[in-house]
Amino acid sequence: MxxxxxxxxxxxxxxxxxxxxxxxxxxxxxxxxxxxxxxxxxxxxxxxxxxxxxxxxxxxxxxxxxxxxxxxxxxxxxxxxxxxxxxxxxxxxxxxxxxxxxxxxxxxxxxxxxxxxxxxxxxxxxxxxxxxxxxxxxxxxxxxxxxxxxxxxxxxxxxxxxxxxxRLQPGVLNDEGSHQLDSFNPALDGLLDCPHYTRPEVWENQPVPPALMSGHHAQIERWRRDRRIEITARHRPDLLAAARADGLIGKADEAALAAFEAKRVS
The missing domain is CATH 3.40.1280.10 (SPOUT methyltransferase, trefoil knot domain)
Structure with missing residues (x-):
């Protein structure tokens, strides 16, 4: 190239x-x-x-x-x-x-x-x-x-x-699969990425979300997916609408979105 x-x-x-x-x-x-x-x-x-x-x-x-x-x-x-x-x-x-x-x-x-x-x-x-x-x-x-x-x-x-x-060329990033978790990537159904945290576990009285400390892979992935749904709904609803139109938003995603909307209007 x-x-x-x-x-x-x-x-x-x-x-x-x-x-x-x-x-x-x-x-x-x-x-x-x-x-x-x-x-x-x-x-x-x-x-x-x-x-x-x-x-x-x-x-x-x-x-x-x-x-x-x-x-x-x-x-x-x-x-x-x-x-x-x-x-x-x-x-x-x-x-x-x-x-x-x-x-x-x-x-x-x-x-x-x-x-x-x-x-x-x-x-x-x-x-x-x-x-x-x-x-x-x-x-x-x-x-x-x-x-x-x-x-x-x-x-x-x-x-x-x-x-x-x-950065999408093979071998450029330290973790070759990391770009697949970027915002807008098809691997994330075109949604925005979730928040990320690192050490210390508590910073200025703000702890890392418990799900990320659980060691439970499925729970961690569900938390990340829910946050992607929430952040995309808040900041780029057009991306969420496109993912829904493509059949990429499942029942669990809709439940997370409903919870987010309920919290936002309360």
Whole structure:
């Protein structure tokens, strides 16, 4: 798996590659990451990559030509050659070009799982007021958003996707099955995860829930499931509704939900 990132600030990615658990994915070669700076493909003494928007208005817009040259270099480095025809007609081994943008589909766990089993992508990190729309129309295959807010650039969004994908690679986490107990995972029926506790057993007069100290596996798992149901009902009822629609909420779950609702209205 290989991700190529087109960014004006490649230095932002260095700490991510050199520290933390997901570093293993890149150090081992499970995920290959290559950084490309459009400024290296710009013309003139100043290597200009942006200009004022037509029609006026604040800010600057990233120019299409340096981005295209950078994209072509990344594709050539991957062994993807232009196959003729339209500007974005690339041979069958090509990977998608992704732009992080407010109009994109919000990134969710199911999409991360698909990316984790893919061959990667070319990620474009916009800056300033955005990118010349003609480049987007001709060369971007997919747009992704992290949510309804605006960042100063696409680098943080790219790091979020890379981190989420890297941690799902085999051998990256200390416990290979731990990600299956993450929030949104199908193993948890798409629900939010339950609370977690560690030593000491009592902290600031707050004890660990007795069920977790019981040593009874079935009791512990029931407590965790009940808390997942409760937390999801409180914070993300849409996830609970989706799980119920898929037939994933059983009688014991409904009993836990009823108890939670009764406690909430009392």
């Amino acid at each position: 290989r991700f190529d990132v087109i960014t004006l600030f490649p230095e932002l990615f260095a700490p991510f590659l050199e520290s933390g658990i997901t570093r293993r994915a890149f150090a081992s070669g499970l995920v290959e990451l290559k950084l490309w700076n459009p400024r290296d493909f710009a013309e003139g003494n100043y290597r200009r990559v942006d200009d004022r928007p037509f029609g006026g208005g604040p800010g600057m817009v990233m120019m299409a030509e340096p981005l295209l040259r950078c994209l072509q270099a990344a594709r050539a480095d991957r062994g993807e050659e232009q196959s003729g025809g339209s500007a974005n007609a690339i041979n069958a081994i090509s990977v998608p070009v992704v732009l992080f943008s407010p109009i994109g589909e919000v990134l969710r766990h199911a999409a991360v799982e698909r990316w984790s089993q893919s061959r990667g992508a070319i990620l474009i990190c916009g800056r300033y007021e955005g990118i010349d729309q003609r480049f987007i129309d001709s060369h971007v295959d997919l747009q992704i958003s992290l949510g309804d807010f605006v960042l100063s650039g696409g680098e943080i969004a790219a790091l979020a996707l890379l981190d989420a994908v890297a």
